[in-house]
Amino acid sequence: MTDYDDPTPPELVSRLLELLDVKDHGGDRFEGRRKIGGVGRVFGGQVIGQALASAERTVPDDRPVHSLHAYFLRGGSEDHEIDFKVERDLDGGSFSNRRIVASQLGKPILNMAASFHKREEGFEHAAEMPDVVGPEGLATERELRLK
Template identity: 60%
Template sequence: MTEPLNPLDDDITPDESVAGLIALLSPEQVGEDRFVGPRKPGGRGRIFGGQVIGQAIAAAQMTAPEGRTAHSLHAYFLRGGDEDHPIDLMVERDFDGGSFSNRRVIAAQKGQPILNLTASFQKPESGLEHQFPMPDVKMPEDLPDEAALVRKLAGPERGAIALFHKSRGFEARVPPVRFSQDADPKDGYIWLRTLAPLPDDPAVHRNVLALYSDYGLLSAALLPHDMVFNNRKIKAASLDHAIWFHGDARMDEWVLYSFDSPWAANARGFTRGAFYTRDGRLIASTTQEGLIRPISVKSA
């Protein structure tokens, strides 16, 4: 009998896992405004959407004028990516103004686009300041490690989720009901941090946040229906995604990702997210619309 996949059974250290995450989000330039995003070592099946977003914004940043950083991105997922292949990234320099720059990125595999992304970059300026307060949630020390909850799963759900946990380079603390059918909208949040320190470069931390941003967000559309993302009666996939970067923060320290869903219909769900530092500073906002399609499950 084959032992179930343990999400922590990697023969690598946390430092090596994070080094792999940094390498994954570091596209190689292969021509003028052309880059290649590496494949995830050991990856199997469909590419995690956050990886494609992270690689695309990293490529766009490499073409932006010095001193300008990403303040927003908007992306459409077109096709599922294949982890057996790297990702080709073509950047178009649409605009360089006095304060803002705009870039378009086409991410493709085997000659077909899998994601289109537009990003805007701004040089630092001063202005009015305000923010919504951080929601009242449990701190990461008061929540279970997500990997521990994955170990308790059984059947196909465990295998698929555990595979994603391998070599991903970050850890998560979540409400226990995240993997039960007793989910509730108030449990729409996750604490995230990398397994080991990252370099000080703020661009690296923004790229990691971009990867984080696709993690768990679409599940917010299921919580009002007492459902969770590993429910076999639902086919779910991201359709489009947006991030607004409000400020820099370290992704190797705990950050809160809270999310909700104002609407769902027509086999689609709309979700909103917000990233906060532990001391309550709002550092990014996200939105996403995804496919939420009921499917019939054949009895064994």
């Protein structure tokens, strides 16, 4: 498949998951993949996604993220890998907190704080999610352009 093919929604999801995966270097250090062929800069959502993936690798599986705050410090380049350093600020009975610094060539490009919470029964504060079509049922980019 080339960049000019019209990928299906499941193929796009697969590509995104592959891009957001990080390589574990041990010692709470991770490396993010580069997306080459863009505009020379790294998309901020990619950096946040990889930072979150790095942090998730350091908490128990039963603790999904429930809060995230990120600050972009400078633009990232697609010419260099992104390094992620995770600091374990707290591992309590229900919560885990992490600080993540994303850097390139030794300079930070993103600071992020994430909090993870063990699933517990509690009050429901939101309406139930409506039954909607999943990504596989959506029109492709090409189909939308032809409308």
